[in-house]
Amino acid sequence: xxxxxxxxxxxxxxxxxxxxxxxxxxxxxxxxxxxxxxxSLGDRIFRxxxxxxxxxxxxxxxxxxxxxxxxxxxxxxxxxFGFLTSSAWDPVRGExxxxxxxxxxxxxxxxxxxxxxPFALGVAIFLSEYAPRWLRQPVAFLVxxxxxxxxxxxGLWGVFVLLPILREDVMxxxxxxxxxxxxxxxxxxxxxxxxxxxxxxxxxxxVPYISAxxxxxxxxxxxxxxxxxxxxxxxxxxxxxxxxxPYARSGIVGGVILGLGRALGETMAVTxxxxxxxxxxxxxxxxxYTLASVIANEFAEATTELHLAALxxxxxxxxxxxxxxxxxxxxxxxxxxxxxx
Amino acid sequence: MIPRxxxxxxxxxxxxxxxxxxxxxxxxxxxxxSVDLNGAGATFPYPIYSKWFSDYAAQTGVxxxxxxxxxxxxxxxxxxxxxxxxxxxxxxxxxxMAAAKGGKVFHFPSVLGADVLTYNLPEVTTALRFTPDVIxxxxxxxxxxxxxxxxxxxxxxxTLPARDILVVHRSDGSGTTYIWTDYxxxxxxxxxxxxxxxxxxxxxxxxxxxxxxxxxxxxxxTPGSIGYVELAYxxxxxxxxxxxxxxxxxxxxxxxxxxxxxADGIMTRLGTNSDYRVSIVNAPGDQxxxxxxxxxxxxxxxxxxAAKGRKxxxxxxxxxxxxxxxxxxxxxxxxxxxxxxxxxxxLDSIQVGAAK
Numbered sequence: 001x002x003x004x005x006x007x008x009x010x011x012x013x014x015x016x017x018x019x020x021x022x023x024x025x026x027x028x029x030x031x032x033x034x035x036x037x038x039x040s041l042g043d044r045i046f047r048x049x050x051x052x053x054x055x056x057x058x059x060x061x062x063x064x065x066x067x068x069x070x071x072x073x074x075x076x077x078x079x080x081f082g083f084l085t086s087s088a089w090d091p092v093r094g095e096x097x098x099x100x101x102x103x104x105x106x107x108x109x110x111x112x113x114x115x116x117x118p119f120a121l122g123v124a125i126f127l128s129e130y131a132p133r134w135l136r137q138p139v140a141f142l143v144x145x146x147x148x149x150x151x152x153x154x155g156l157w158g159v160f161v162l163l164p165i166l167r168e169d170v171m172x173x174x175x176x177x178x179x180x181x182x183x184x185x186x187x188x189x190x191x192x193x194x195x196x197x198x199x200x201x202x203x204x205x206x207v208p209y210i211s212a213x214x215x216x217x218x219x220x221x222x223x224x225x226x227x228x229x230x231x232x233x234x235x236x237x238x239x240x241x242x243x244x245x246p247y248a249r250s251g252i253v254g255g256v257i258l259g260l261g262r263a264l265g266e267t268m269a270v271t272x273x274x275x276x277x278x279x280x281x282x283x284x285x286x287x288x289y290t291l292a293s294v295i296a297n298e299f300a301e302a303t304t305e306l307h308l309a310a311l312x313x314x315x316x317x318x319x320x321x322x323x324x325x326x327x328x329x330x331x332x333x334x335x336x337x338x339x340x341x
Numbered sequence: 342m343i344p345r346x347x348x349x350x351x352x353x354x355x356x357x358x359x360x361x362x363x364x365x366x367x368x369x370x371x372x373x374x375s376v377d378l379n380g381a382g383a384t385f386p387y388p389i390y391s392k393w394f395s396d397y398a399a400q401t402g403v404x405x406x407x408x409x410x411x412x413x414x415x416x417x418x419x420x421x422x423x424x425x426x427x428x429x430x431x432x433x434x435x436x437x438m439a440a441a442k443g444g445k446v447f448h449f450p451s452v453l454g455a456d457v458l459t460y461n462l463p464e465v466t467t468a469l470r471f472t473p474d475v476i477x478x479x480x481x482x483x484x485x486x487x488x489x490x491x492x493x494x495x496x497x498x499x500t501l502p503a504r505d506i507l508v509v510h511r512s513d514g515s516g517t518t519y520i521w522t523d524y525x526x527x528x529x530x531x532x533x534x535x536x537x538x539x540x541x542x543x544x545x546x547x548x549x550x551x552x553x554x555x556x557x558x559x560x561x562x563t564p565g566s567i568g569y570v571e572l573a574y575x576x577x578x579x580x581x582x583x584x585x586x587x588x589x590x591x592x593x594x595x596x597x598x599x600x601x602x603x604a605d606g607i608m609t610r611l612g613t614n615s616d617y618r619v620s621i622v623n624a625p626g627d628q629x630x631x632x633x634x635x636x637x638x639x640x641x642x643x644x645x646x647a648a649k650g651r652k653x654x655x656x657x658x659x660x661x662x663x664x665x666x667x668x669x670x671x672x673x674x675x676x677x678x679x680x681x682x683x684x685x686x687x688l689d690s691i692q693v694g695a696a697k
Binding site: 159163296 | 410411412413414416437505507512513514515516536537538539540541542543544547548549550551555558559562563566
């Protein structure tokens with residue numbers, strides 16, 4: 001989406017700019033001069049307004065970041081770098097560390113991506129390549145509708161439907177049937193609320209984002225690309241694999257990043273399912289915690305200044321984690337785009 | 342629907358007008374707004390508070406707006422002076438008292454609440470009995486099986502399953518957790534030295550659920566789990582509730598009577614000049630339920646705004662005289678009568694109007 005969108009934008013600019021300069025050449029009449037002056041004033045105002053909008057949003061981001069860091073300062077100054085590596089979270093004695101939450105935020109989001117990306121890509125490829133026209137719109141609409149469901153509804157559904165399924169069927173299947181119970185990743189008792197539950201609910205929540213973007217990008221792949229591959233004797237599958245998907249690659253990665261951003265910041269549904277335990281465990285069956293969840297859980301009743309500051313510090317760390325992940329993702333898009341060329 | 346709404350609105354408006362008229366005759370500084378008093382704080386007593394405020398508005402025309410933003414927020418807002426009164430499930434500590442911008446803060450117990458143990462054992466149909474040290478050791482992770490000899494010792498005749506115990510606690514900071522950990526820290530030196538007491542603590546074992554509904558939902562779903570929720574929530578949702586051994590050695594069921602008995606028990610220890618910032622866990626008394634607590638309304642000892650101060654005192658007096666009667670219907674325990682009499686007398690020590 002990013003690639004084709006930008007390509008469309010560039011040629012679009014040229015024709016719209018030329019009419020304003022065209023009337024200048026035939027020699028301006030008085031009426032022309034007025035209209036040109038009026039138009040150029042309007043142009044200038046429009047330019048100033050858009051510039052102001054463009055600047056205000058990054059400025060807002062900087063102000064938010066600054067405000068969060070200032071509020072978090074008592075905790076950051078007290079614990080320093082240790083805040084990122086410590087697993088202690090003891091409001092009674094005033095010891096705070098965000099390591100389990102950083103771990104939980106990253107792991108649950110990555111888990112969500114691992115589950116959601118193949119699904120979302122499958123949906124997108126089906127809709128753009130295989131689905132008959134009459135089926136395309138309804139299915140696309142229903143998948144997109146997943147994005148409109150409030151997160152607390154996902155949470156409730158998770159508590160009453162997903163957790164029992166995970167506890168009774170999925171977790172025993174991994175631990176016993178597949179004999180993965182002895183590996184650290186599926187060890188321990190299966191209670192339900194767990195990193196796995198958090199990852200699964202997140203994956204469902206981000207599927208519409210990834211699939212919607214991927215679908216649009218795949219549909220934007222020129223027909224000629226497919227026809228060329230088919231003409232060379234490629235099967236449908238080979239055409240999709242070698243001609244269509246690579247062409248849309250950077251756009252698809254963009255969609256995945258959008259999904260990742262959503263997963264990192266998601267709060268309510270995860271809080272209801274992840275178990276809220278300040279502990280780093282390799283097992284996906286064990287409860288975990290995320291940065292967003294701890295803020296949602298403890299902010300209302302944090303009475304000491306240090307506790308509040310520690311929660312703000314979690315907010316700052318979340319901002320930092322999101323930033324780092326986004327930078328890595330942009331770099332990936334750039335790499336992918338370069339390789340494709 | 343619409344005519345009824347209009348009628349309700351006009352009643353409210355009339356009530357508000359009559360309210361402000363009365364105060365206008367008292368003092369020139371009376372507020373002309375539609376809300377007479379603003380309060381904020383604890384969520385735990387919110388159901389009873391909102392009933393009181395609506396009953397009080399119907400009877401006297403004085404309108405009280407209450408935001409249940411949590412005890413911490415209530416203390417902060419009172420301290421900043423953005424509300425006329427605060428409400429909290431745990432008493433303010435010395436630091437918070439010193440930071441309050443309006444001077445000395447009085448704590449007025451408004452009603453009693455309690456935490457109950459709830460559990461999910463499909464095999465067991467009778468109510469289980471728990472001793473304090475068994476509860477503490479379950480939550481410390483020292484007792485991990487339901488058929489542990491120490492649980493069985495108090496429950497003769499009950500066949501306990503060999504299930505693992507899953508502890509479920511609150512993940513959000515809450516007064517419910519404060520009462521629970523206050524109790525554990527009182528009865529168990531190991532708990533006091535370990536996690537300690539607070540609205541959020543470092544739990545040795547277990548998983549966290551958000552809110553009473555989060556804990557109860559988790560317990561309902563998971564066989565072998567045990568958790569704590571506030572009494573009103575457990576009663577309204579018909580959760581199985583454990584009997585707890587009190588300081589006198591009796592196993593007591595949590596009821597409005599046994600909780601009021603706990604406050605009665607603590608009265609014997611309180612002087613008449615107490616500031617009521619006291620814990621009533623593990624209270625003396627044969628029938629006292631041991632995991633109970635006051636919830637407090639916080640008000641400045643000196644009310645700078647005379648009109649508002651007078652309204653607040655009037656309301657508190659009404660709360661002790663009439664309000665207590667509606668507590669039990671909402672599964673809160675009323676304060677003992679001897680205590681409300683002392684508290685009404687204490688209302689006189691609030692200074693109304695700037696004393697300079």
